[in-house]
């Protein structure tokens with residue numbers, strides 16, 4: 651099926667299907683008809699697979715970058731742009747990202763900035779990429795000071811989510827994707843009991859539909875798009891502390907799952923929701939076998955410090971929280987209160 655990200659004349663389809671990657675040639679013919687060069691960026695293991703046929707009449711090149719977060723650095727970004735320049739990619743040509751969320755963030759940023767913007771196709775091959783990273787036009791790389799601190803909004807001309815690529819994901823990669831899926835299910839008001847007969851493909855479709863609707867309404871995160879950051883204040887803090895220590899202890903979605911469990915406890919402690927909402931969150935996380943424990947190697951003080959300096963925090967402690975009116979962004983939460991709830995949450999574990 652196709653889900654449309656409705657952005658006027660920059661609207662595009664997210665194709666969700668077995669074998670969707672084979673629609674690449676047709677997509678380029680339809681959306682970048684004057685392209686003469688296509689540079690496909692992927693990881694060495696994906697590049698070893700033989701399906702990258704684009705179209706006759708197009709010079710096709712394949713470049714590789716490191717797997718995972720190691721791709722999201724300014725160094726890799728610079729090398730990639732120099733390599734792209736060697737192929738004389740012009741404004742009418744196309745860059746294609748094939749890989750996980752980190753890779754599509756990097757390739758998206760290259761497409762946003764090379765020649766001040768070239769066409770981009772994203773082919774996310776992981777669950778986290780398909781349900782979140784590759785959709786909506788957020789692109790960028792990390793700095794040692796924090797994740798995604800350098801980037802740009804740059805919408806693709808199409809996203810091909812091939813279900814074949816997510817059937818054999820390593821367990822932790824699958825769990826990481828499920829962290830973002832759980833976020834969407836919870837934002838949509840779903841309960842664990844309703845998940846029993848829902849397939850993974852249906853969950854991807856549900857997540858993409860939610861994200862497409864939100865991005866269509868608030869592309870540049872002036873309001874509603876911030877809801878997609880539910881659970882991310884604590885998650886980003888853990889990732890930032892890990893990044894500063896050059897360690898990669900938690901996958902993004904694993905951190906988000908812990909962040910969701912904390913955010914609902916904070917909402918309950920603030921009197922915004924009752925305990926049934928905590929139970930709803932916990933049951934959804936349990937259904938997906940997502941653990942809620944903050945690893946001991948993250949000191950509470952470091953997490954508070956990192957949360958206070960979250961790039962989305964406007965210089966205070968900001969969380970997306972559940973409440974009587976649904977989910978909303980709440981600014982200026984008292985640091986001591988947050989610290990107390992965090993300590994209590996850790997005590998539960």
Ligand code: GLY
Nearest residue numbers: 782786788875878
């Ligand atoms: N990952 C959150 C967003 O795209 O807005």
